[in-house]
Amino acid sequence: MYPLRGAVRNYSWGSHTALAELTGRPAPTEEPEAELWLGAHPAAPAVVDEDGTTVSLLDLIARDPEGQLGSECAREFDGRLPFLLKVLAAEQPLSLQAHPSRAQAREGFARENDAGIPLGAPHRNYRDDNHKPEMVVALSRFEALAGFRAPTETVEFLRDLSVPELTPYASELGDHLDATGLRALFTAWMTLPTKSLVALTDAVLAGCERYLAARAGSDDEFTVAARTALDLGRAYAEDPGVIASLLLNRVSMEPGDALFLPAGNLHAYLRGTVVEIMANSDNVLRGGLTSKHVDVPELLRVLDFGSVDVPWVRARIDRGECLYAPPVCEFELVRAELDLSGTSRPTSAAFGGPASRILLCVEGSAQLRCSDQILNLERGEAAWVPGSDPELVVQARSPHATVFAATLPVPSEST
Template sequence: MPPLSPLPFALLQNPVRRYAWGSPTAIPALTGTTPDGTPQAELWLGAHPSAPSLLSGDGGPQPLDRLIDADPDGMLGPDTVRRFGPALPFLFKVLAADRALSLQVHPTRAQAEAGYAAEQARGVPPDAPERVFKDRGHKPELICSLGDFEALCGFRPAAATARLLDALGVLSPWATALRTRPVEAVLPELLRSGLHADAAELMAVTDSLRRAAAAGGPHAASCAAYARLAAEYPGDRGLLAALLLNHVRLTAGQALYLDSGVPHAYLRGVGVELMANSDNVLRCGLTPKHVDVDGLLAVTSFRTGEPEVLVPRPLGDGAGPDSGAGINTGTGVEEEFPSPAEEFRLSRLRPGATSVRVDLPTPQILLCVAGQAWLRAPGGAGLALPAGASAYLRPGAGPVELTGPGAELFRATTG
């Protein structure tokens, strides 16, 4: 392959994924491109083989996954290769939803390995509609909102769900079961029942949601969100499953961490999403795709409770274990979104006019979402990062300096 630039960073050209639920305007607005009238759902930043970013270099743009294959130690660093193997362990995205994504759950690593082996043994083709386990990995993920954002996340406390059902005046046996039986026993039964509901039951729930949303009251906002789901996916049994989940609204800078087993769906809004580099998804509705009810129940966690909304926490003074693993934060410009994930770590940077040193012990992707930032390498060569632009930073070649009055960036690296 043509040689890379000797600089420790390079611009990325990132593919856009076009799904029906995407926004036709949000990603073009971020990247400064002209909308073409089609939904642009996700901007992928990374080395996923199905849609890798292109890394700018002296020989022209080159796929990031092929560059990593050719020189894993040079592109990832020996420590990352030892920990995760010769592949970038995370996938970074901009997600722009005008309507709901599928309701879904991700398996644990052990469940993924077992499921992948079983499907391989049965000879299920990788592109078969009923194929669930595309790889052996788990898929924890973190979503940070860039504005107003709505999601469903985790099972609502049983008593709260019973009150919602009372307000709707439907599914009374569900409300009774939630009040009188152990939640870990009743939730799997209700989820299975909802995914086998008939058309009449779905219509009754849909009508009740519309009335409750119009009537106002403490459940009006959630009922309006569920009524939108019914309109977006008419006749989809995932609506009843969705009624069991927390309805969450985020503002800019707030985030959610989704671990294995947690049912969730993003309803609308724009955010940056960081996840382990896996494609294992078990769907439970709001989609025309295959729903494996038994497989879904086997990987779902039926814990209840309100989800934790994350806000970024300032990192330390650039020294010690809380220094941010690569950013000299003596000026207080980096904030981290805490998560237990090994594969990834997300932070937000507002560098200002004073240059901030960026050390490079790990592979990193910087995405500018507002203003314009500058990266400067030892020796003075620089790279501009306007809003919507991103750069890949190779480990071991720094430090580099980052500046940008009024700029806001997100940094993805390993955990």
């Protein structure tokens, strides 16, 4: 069992306060801090202290995959930690993006290798050959765009905006209320020539202003969507992602709420702080709302236009533990609410083992115990628990503590 120190990633959309306050550092920070990476991804591995020496988690696992991961995990995932845990803090909207399936990632990675594109090149889409399903659990109120809204509702919204320039698009989608219609409309908007895009965006934003003025005080789904389009328009002029936002579910999450973003799900995170867990990949296809590399044709190639529900994850709750278990083999996440009443041995396999785990304390103070080894975690601190460690016991050291545990899913007895 090791204290684990994450790697802070500085991106323009990050927060000057959220990650610093979580980890007990002075705030505001000079640069925006967007993500805290707690894992073994080569781009920014977390580190542990081993016998007075700082070692990356990537190297620690590479030296002894079976001891660190457990024999089953090491065998199934070729000696690599299959998930990446993050804390994400957004002060401004992230890019409009989606992630590839495993087959798409392998094909794209090989294609860009064959083309001689360096792994670190800013115009590279595929930085590895893995898929990147991901899940976020809100730590604060969190705002996002996630998945395409049902076409029938989108047609109603576009017509309610009363923007003449939208009429032919609404009519076309109204005649094809399915994935084909969504694909055609999204593709048309994302590939508009700049002059046509600016004219349509200006008309849409003016329509959103009228729409909001007529519904002052309202906070329904369409009102929030119109307000979001205006916010994005102020931040990203001449960007097709502004009008594309009208097609997506506008989601507000409270602490503990969770979303799962499978391959092909179009999304954009807007504001707030979440714990994020994903397959150990950095493959992102972007379509807009960013200064980073945008590749609309490649994004269109991987998008899933057939799923139109908000991708909520319903937690299973048992004695103070919330288990978030999306349909993937690389990860699951448990949130444990601990107090001083004697809850000392959470029931889930994410804590009990045997499995490699990353634990993160986000509130209060907790104590971890493996055999005769004890490790205290304060707010913002994390730990790496190898798969070979004995059973883990977690206790609160403060009146209330919240601890997340990331690990592999446990197969059901029926399988």
